[in-house]
Amino acid sequence: MKNAQETIKISREAKWAILGRAIADCSRMGENPAALIHEAAALRRMEQERTDKAIRFAGLARQVGDAARNGAEMAPLLVLLRDLRRAEIG
Numbered sequence: 001m002k003n004a005q006e007t008i009k010i011s012r013e014a015k016w017a018i019l020g021r022a023i024a025d026c027s028r029m030g031e032n033p034a035a036l037i038h039e040a041a042a043l044r045r046m047e048q049e050r051t052d053k054a055i056r057f058a059g060l061a062r063q064v065g066d067a068a069r070n071g072a073e074m075a076p077l078l079v080l081l082r083d084l085r086r087a088e089i090g
Contacts, residue, residue, distance in 0.1 A: 056084055
């Protein structure tokens with residue numbers, strides 16, 4: 001599993017590097033890099049959404065852990081986790 005994760009990470013970085021080079025080359029040749037810049041913006045937005053979801057899942061899981069440890073009510077947190085997961089899956 002670790003090798004697959006490393007491969008995915010390298011692939012993502014390579015995609016960004018290729019896109020950055022393409023933007024630089026396009027700009028250097030006096031062409032309009034608008035389409036490439038739009039692609040970079042879309043990729044960045046997707047990357048941030050993925051990170052935001054991971055952060056929300058982690059935060060809610062921590063809250064569930066705290067609630068369990070302290071004997072507090074977990075039902076509202078579980079509902080939030082289910083809703084977040086449902087939104088992620090679609």
